[in-house]
Amino acid sequence: MLHNHLVVFLTSGLERPGRPCYLCGILGLLLHDPNINCAPEICEGLSLLQHRGQDACGIVTCGPKGRFFQCKANGMVRDIFDESSIRKLIGGMGVGHVRYPTAGSFNNAEAQPFYVNSPYGIVFAHNGNLINTASLLQYMDATAHRHINTSSDSELLLNIFANNLQQTGKFRINEEDIFTAIGGMMKQVKGAYACVAMLAGFGIIAFRDPNGIRPVGMAVRKTETGKDYLFASESVVAVASGFTEWDDVKPGEAIIITRTSVSRRQVAEPATFAPDIFEYVYFARPDSVLDGISVYRSRMAMGDMLAEEVKRVLTQHDISVDVVIPGLSRNRYVGRTFIHARSADEKNVRRKLNAMALEFSGRNVLLVDDSIVRGTTSKEIVQMAKDVGAKKVIVASCAPPIRYPNVYGIDMPSRSELVAYGRKEEDVAEAIGADMVIFQTLTDLIESVRHLNPSIAKFDCSVFDGDYVTGGVDEDYFSDLETLRADNVRSKIGKGGGGAPSVNGIQSSEGVVSSGAMNGDDTVGLHNTWKR
Numbered sequence: 001m002l003h004n005h006l007v008v009f010l011t012s013g014l015e016r017p018g019r020p021c022y023l024c025g026i027l028g029l030l031l032h033d034p035n036i037n038c039a040p041e042i043c044e045g046l047s048l049l050q051h052r053g054q055d056a057c058g059i060v061t062c063g064p065k066g067r068f069f070q071c072k073a074n075g076m077v078r079d080i081f082d083e084s085s086i087r088k089l090i091g092g093m094g095v096g097h098v099r100y101p102t103a104g105s106f107n108n109a110e111a112q113p114f115y116v117n118s119p120y121g122i123v124f125a126h127n128g129n130l131i132n133t134a135s136l137l138q139y140m141d142a143t144a145h146r147h148i149n150t151s152s153d154s155e156l157l158l159n160i161f162a163n164n165l166q167q168t169g170k171f172r173i174n175e176e177d178i179f180t181a182i183g184g185m186m187k188q189v190k191g192a193y194a195c196v197a198m199l200a201g202f203g204i205i206a207f208r209d210p211n212g213i214r215p216v217g218m219a220v221r222k223t224e225t226g227k228d229y230l231f232a233s234e235s236v237v238a239v240a241s242g243f244t245e246w247d248d249v250k251p252g253e254a255i256i257i258t259r260t261s262v263s264r265r266q267v268a269e270p271a272t273f274a275p276d277i278f279e280y281v282y283f284a285r286p287d288s289v290l291d292g293i294s295v296y297r298s299r300m301a302m303g304d305m306l307a308e309e310v311k312r313v314l315t316q317h318d319i320s321v322d323v324v325i326p327g328l329s330r331n332r333y334v335g336r337t338f339i340h341a342r343s344a345d346e347k348n349v350r351r352k353l354n355a356m357a358l359e360f361s362g363r364n365v366l367l368v369d370d371s372i373v374r375g376t377t378s379k380e381i382v383q384m385a386k387d388v389g390a391k392k393v394i395v396a397s398c399a400p401p402i403r404y405p406n407v408y409g410i411d412m413p414s415r416s417e418l419v420a421y422g423r424k425e426e427d428v429a430e431a432i433g434a435d436m437v438i439f440q441t442l443t444d445l446i447e448s449v450r451h452l453n454p455s456i457a458k459f460d461c462s463v464f465d466g467d468y469v470t471g472g473v474d475e476d477y478f479s480d481l482e483t484l485r486a487d488n489v490r491s492k493i494g495k496g497g498g499g500a501p502s503v504n505g506i507q508s509s510e511g512v513v514s515s516g517a518m519n520g521d522d523t524v525g526l527h528n529t530w531k532r
């Protein structure tokens with residue numbers, strides 16, 4: 001009975017079209033017919049990836065004479081793009097991005113895709129986070145003499161790529177040169193990066209870091225005249241747009257697609273393949289299949305395993321549970337508010353979820369959630385259950401305690417904000433006001449994902465165990481990350497940033513000089529305001 005309830009609860013979020021969280025989504029599209037504009041489809045695809053990042057979004061297309069057309073700014077896909085801006089994005093190939101920053105700031109100028117004119121004209125979209133930015137910046141400055149205009153690690157990564165391409169010294173580039181350049185770049189950078197790039201008048205390119213931490217895959221669609229190609233963070237985009245043969249980009253692999261050819265090559269030395277397990281716990285859409293693993297099925301398995309653990313712990317403590325939620329009713333029409341202030345988040349939980357007195361009153365309640373990060377949500381729902389008369393409140397978490405920061409592209413609070421940081425499980429229960437908290441074990445979590453594709457030997461579980469698969473993450477880096485995060489939170493709150501930014505939309509006319517409407521951000525950088 002308990003077992004069934006748990007499974008029902010954990011899957012109750014599965015029909016949701018996406019989850020508010022903090023990451024990035026990337027997309028590339030090449031239509032066989034260059035006379036058909038790809039922007040409407042990229043826009044559709046980005047809206048399917050919106051759950052991966054809600055801070056900024058953008059599309060760059062490549063039209064006749066290899067000319068780029070750009071529209072990007074802070075805001076959600078529905079805010080930035082409308083019929084008029086989409087119509088002006090000309091060309092049959094393009095790149096799209098949805099962003100939540102993990103490096104740099106919330107500045108409009110850091111919205112992606114990024115562009116550099118030399119060599120050849122490159123457009124670039126990145127999901128992930130680099131951990132050796134300090135030395136790379138030094139190299140850019142002292143050796144490569146390339147200017148980086150923002151604090152975004154993605155702009156830096158693009159320039160490292162561009163510098164490697166430059167070194168091939170060719171008048172006209174070919175696939176061999178591109179593979180060589182990406183291989184060179186992979187030797188220089190450390191961290192997580194799933195990327196989609198576009199070379200003016202040439203084609204689109206996808207590559208993934210040697211550990212394959214963040215996802216990206218490819219799919220094909222046959223048309224009457226030839227084949228269209230798609231790159232996307234998640235397979236859900238392919239399925240929704242009639243693409244088939246989804247194929248994950250391999251760790252350390254690069255794929256180049258032109259109108260006439262598809263070339264793929266392992267460009268990095270072999271390394272441990274370790275996709276981020278948090279994609280399965282929380283981030284990815286349940287209807288996606290990442291690295292051969294159905295997110296939906298992995299979540300079902302997590303529910304099964306957690307149910308067993310809960311039964312074991314409750315029996316051990318001789319506690320019985322009368323009701324397992326769903327007993328909270330969710331308001332589906334409340335979006336993210338982009339406010340990180342504790343009090344505001346608390347209020348948001350109450351706007352989103354409401355406890356039903358009938359289910360809770362006088363009973364021992366088991367509340368189940370996918371994860372406990374800062375403890376804001378669980379603390380509030382425990383209090384809500386108690387307010388309507390629950391006797392004992394036990395919280396079960398589908399993820400193990402999160403005790404370490406994420407350095408690979410997920411915006412996680414700094415260590416001191418993590419409720420499980422430096423706390424034993426009993427202390428976490430006390431901090432969130434629960435009578436007991438039961439976490440999924442890491443072994444069970446790994447098993448519930450891994451059994452769906454046993455060929456994956458390891459997952460990045462660093463937020464749970466502090467083991468960073470790339471190595472090279474030192475104390476200085478954590479401190480810098482925490483300072484940056486605190487600055488970003490301060491500047492966002494300082495701007496009174498609640499509610500999705502209201503942005504009017506942007507477009508460039510000719511060339512790639514961006515123009516954009518602002519959401520009150522006072523730093524313009526290379527991003528200009530465009531009024532419709």
Ligand SMILES: O=P(O)(O)OC[C@H]1O[C@H](OP(=O)(O)OP(=O)(O)O)[C@H](O)[C@@H]1O
Pocket residue numbers: 018019020021282369370371372373374375376377378
């Ligand atoms: O301990 P916390 O800091 O509160 O973080 C944990 C919560 O954050 C996520 O929910 P979120 O409200 O972001 O989105 P959801 O409604 O899609 O679950 C997650 O599902 C947990 O409920």
Ligand SMILES: NC(=O)CC[C@H](N)C(=O)O
Pocket residue numbers: 022023024099100101102103104110126127128129130152153154409410411
């Ligand atoms: N979440 C992400 O993947 C962010 C990408 C990049 N690090 C940025 O901050 O823009």
Ligand SMILES: [Mg+2]
Pocket residue numbers: 369370377
């Ligand atoms: Mg939640």
